[in-house]
Amino acid sequence: MKKLQKIIVYAGGIVLLLSSCKKETYELDKFSMTNFNGEYAAPLVASDLTIRDILTKAAKDSNIVVDNTGFCTLVYRGTLFTSRAKDFVIIGNQNLGSINYDFSNTTSLATFNAASNGTSFGPYTQTISAIITPTPPLIDSLYTNSGTSLDIIINNAMPAAISVTITSPSIIDLNTNLNFNQIINLSASTSTLVSYDLGNHLLKLVNGSTRSQLNLKYSMKMQKNGTATGLEQIGISANLNNISFNKFIGYLGANYTHPNFAPYKDTVPISLFRSSEPTYTNTTFSLVDPKFEIKFYNEIGVPAQLNFTKLDAYTPDQWGNNLNSNSLSGSSIIQNISINSALNFNAPKTTSLSINKTVEPQIVPFINSRPKNIIYEVNGSINPGSSSYIRNFFTDTSRIRVDLDVILPLWGNMKDLVFLDTINVDLHTIDANTKQVILRTYFESTFPVDMGMSVIFTDTLYNPLYTLISPGTVVIPGASVDVNGYTSAPKIYKKDYIIPQSAMPLIKNSKKILIKAFAYTTNYPTNVKIYDFQKLKVRMGIDVKPYLSSNN
Incomplete structure (x- = not known):
């Protein structure tokens, strides 16, 4: 069965916000640095995120529906x-019946033998009506594909060459809009199988109140070239095989x-x-x-x-x-x-x-x-x-x-929804004597969701080297919510996280920053609603304080 696509989503909350920002490999020696009283500063993130920005990135295979109030539904x-x-209307091969010509329905044996070789007899006409089975379905019209074949088998035991004209008002060539009309010539005492491809043909199978009926008309002439015993005959049969259609009109039957x-x-x-x-x-x-x-x-x-x-x-x-x-x-x-x-x-x-x-x-x-x-x-x-x-x-x-x-209308509450994200870094150029590194953060949020995160520096195999922010630390508070689930004034949160000199060797060897964020609404007394005008302003930067010797 066809699968729903992989989706990272929140219900009544938002996803990891840092993952919505542009991610790069940061190399400190490539930043354009400015000296601020001995402090080197470099920006990492500067972004204003709306709910559309976050949901579009976090739930790429979802459709975001916004009503006239701005309320969001995933x-x-x-x-x-x-x-x-x-696949559930399959029409199998069809036997369209057979006819015979002999001296009982053509000329008499005496008349045939009395005639000289080269004498012509006929034409002798027979019509056959075949019902396409099973019924139901009852077929009015069937538009056939190439590969559908009308197979005519003729066994001629007469001491005469024969010419059989086959016509059918039921079979229409859509290329010419003409009824089926073919002639098969056959020598005395021989047999043949002739196949006609009915690609781009219409089988018109309704005859008054009768459906699924295919009519064939045979007209046979023969030219004597020997003496007959009276036991000879001509047998003709027809089959409709490998039926493939591109259009059906009719009735499949009740239930x-x-x-x-x-x-x-x-x-x-x-x-x-x-x-x-x-x-x-x-x-x-x-x-x-x-x-x-x-x-x-x-x-x-x-x-x-x-x-x-x-x-x-x-x-x-x-x-x-x-x-x-x-x-x-x-x-x-x-x-x-x-x-x-x-x-x-x-x-x-x-x-x-x-x-x-x-x-x-x-x-x-x-x-x-x-x-x-x-x-x-x-x-x-x-x-x-x-x-x-x-x-x-x-x-x-x-x-x-x-x-x-x-x-999923984004209206409700949730807890313990956790997401992981990874940022590639290259910090090998940090001087081992660096006094400290400060990660400076500023968040301004009108989202009604508290966000917590942990930040861990790891090697290429995700082995932890240094924990910057311990799990369970709330760094992005949600905006206040009224009794109707609306947010009012934004909440602002800012903090500096200090990486001490003792951690510099670990930071220098770091190749990834593993960020785990969790969202929850348990601090709110009512269900919260998410709107497309809600916004999170994110500002993050890094300060590097170099080691200054007493000689400077």
């Missing part, structure tokens, strides 16, 4: 399944089913909740109004009906046992779902089913349980009901697609 879409018409359409079952991964980061698995959050929207995109000119017999949350442990008991199975909202027919070949129809807390309260704990997968089973039929005929139509590329939208 929408993630994945496909449950796709069924193509040509039509096929294994390639339904029943159908699968497990859909919800990558939104499938992070492999161990600390993320401990995250808990509660959205006020999450919802599913199931969209049925129908390019096929048939109505359909679906029933979800199972729709379960699945979060496995290491042995595959389901730890998630949330289920929507049995909910009436996912039963007897009507899918409207396409209006014409170029006008597909979209039908939507919204599963929200109003129609199904269980959707809130279902989504807030963060299922890693959704297990579903669906049954369905085409042309539900008992109509004797409904005009169905589709092409070989027509399909029914079922999409699942996970809709």
Whole structure:
């Protein structure tokens, strides 16, 4: 089954802010430095981030929907399944029947033998009507692809050369708009197989109230070149093989089913909740109004009906046992779902089913349980009901697609949502006698989310060398929130972090800065809302204080 893309997201919070800024490898000897009373300063980050900046970078595969108040909703879409018409409407090889010519339905044996060699007899005409099976489907028109073949087999045991003209009002060449008309000439006492490619042909198979009927007309003439015993005959048979079509018009029948359409079952991964980061698995959050929207995109000119017999949350442990008991199975909202027919070949129809807390309260704990997968089973039929005929139509590329939208209005609360980010650095040019390095930070936030972080310098293998900011230190406070979840005045936080001289050898060998940030709203008395006008102003710089000897 098609997969939801990997997403880093927050619900009611924001993502690691430093990761939204431009990241570079910083080499101190390449900075343009200015002397400020013996202090060398270099900027690292200067950025104003809105929610759009952060969400666009953190959730690249999501769609950000903003209403007229600026309130933000994240929408993630994945496909449950796709069924193509040509996969569940398969027409096998067809035997179109056979005819015989002998002395009972042509000239008499005595007349034939009495005639001199070279005498012509005929034409003798026979018509055959064949029903394309099975029925249903009932076919009005079938537009065939190259490879579809009409195979004519003729066994001529007569002591006469024959000429067979084959015509059919049921087979129309779309290149010329002419009915099928072919002649096969065959010597006495021989046989042949002739195949006609029916690519770009129309099989017009409706005859009054009769459908799926193909008519062939044979007209045979023969020219004597020997004496007959009376047992001789001419046998002609026809087959329609390797049927491939690009357009179908007809009726699939009432309550039509096929294994390639339904029943159908699968497990859909919800990558939104499938992070492999161990600390993320401990995250808990509660959205006020999450919802599913199931969209049925129908390019096929048939109505359909679906029933979800199972729709379960699945979060496995290491042995595959389901730890998630949330289920929507049995909910009436996912039963007897009507899918409207396409209006014409170029006008597909979209039908939507919204599963929200109003129609199904269980959707809130279902989504807030963060299922890693959704297990579903669906049954369905085409042309539900008992109509004797409904005009169905589709092409070989027509399909029914079922999409699942996970809709997350950013309104709620959360805690312990942890993200990791890595910044490459090259600090080998720092003098080992450097007195100290200061990381100077300034944050001004109107986001209603507290952010904490730890900053650790590591080697290329991520082995810790020096911890600048210990885990659990809050460095970016959230703005104040009123009773309606709105933020008011921004919060400002600034601090200098000092790296002492004793840590210089460790800093010089550092190749990466590992940043772990966590977001939470537990300090707020109400659920918070995220708006697109909220902003975080970030200013970060580095000061290097060189060692000054007493001789200077």
